[in-house]
Amino acid sequence: xxxxxxxxxxxxxxxxxxxxxxxxxxxxxxxxxxxxxxxxxxxxxxxxxxxxxxxxxxxxxxxxxxxxxxxxxxxxxxxxxxxxxxxxxxxxxxxxxxxxxxxxxxxxxxxxxxxxxxxxxxxxxxxxxxxxxxxxxxxxxxxxxxxxxxxxxx
Numbered sequence: 332x333x334x335x336x337x338x339x340x341x342x343x344x345x346x347x348x349x350x351x352x353x354x355x356x357x358x359x360x361x362x363x364x365x366x367x368x369x370x371x372x373x374x375x376x377x378x379x380x381x382x383x384x385x386x387x388x389x390x391x392x393x394x395x396x397x398x399x400x401x402x403x404x405x406x407x408x409x410x411x412x413x414x415x416x417x418x419x420x421x422x423x424x425x426x427x428x429x430x431x432x433x434x435x436x437x438x439x440x441x442x443x444x445x446x447x448x449x450x451x452x453x454x455x456x457x458x459x460x461x462x463x464x465x466x467x468x469x470x471x472x473x474x475x476x477x478x479x480x481x482x483x484x485x
Contacts, residue, residue, distance in 0.1 A: 354451055361443040365436075366410075370395065370403050372444075375412065375429060375437040383428040386415070412436055 339345045359369055373393055378384060384392065390400040404427060407413040412433035418424035429437070452460050 350451070354447060357447045357450065358444055361447065362440065365440075367406075367436075367440070368403075370399075371407060371412075372437070372440045374400070374403055374407060374427075375433055375440070378413065378427060378429040379434055379437050383426050385418075386425040386427055389427055407433065410436075 355369065362368060362372060370393075373395075374389065377389060377393055381392070386400065386404065387397060389395075390397045393400070395403070404413060404415060408415055410432075412430055414428045414430055415425050416428070418426060452463070455463065
């Protein structure tokens with residue numbers, strides 16, 4: 332069994348990374364049972380939360396490359412979870428809408444995500460969970476507002 336060096340345990344960024352990796356892995360495993368991935372859930376969430384989207388705008392909203400989004404939408408459409416329709420005035424525009432089956436699937440996926448969350452946060456009290464959520468939302472908002480810094484060598 333490996334032991335984490337104490338100097339790493341003192342780094343919140345390290346702890347966030349390792350905890351996030353564990354959460355992602357557990358949720359991904361549950362989604363895989365339905366032949367879905369995290370991006371499928373993200374797309375369904377955006378469509379349900381924000382309404383139908385033009386494909387290009389959906390890619391931009393989620394920060395997904397357009398060609399990657401096409402593959403995700405192909406999967407979701409094949410499963411009957413989204414509908415795509417060409418704009419009759421501009422054939423280049425494709426509008427994506429969640430189906431009722433897509434909405435129902437998202438409800439199931441959210442249930443799975445909450446189950447993973449409950450497992451991961453088991454050591455925390457209800458109050459601590461609320462505090463953690465509030466703090467992470469603040470950090471998330473801050474990170475989203477910052478312009479991305481160029482990385483050396485890229």
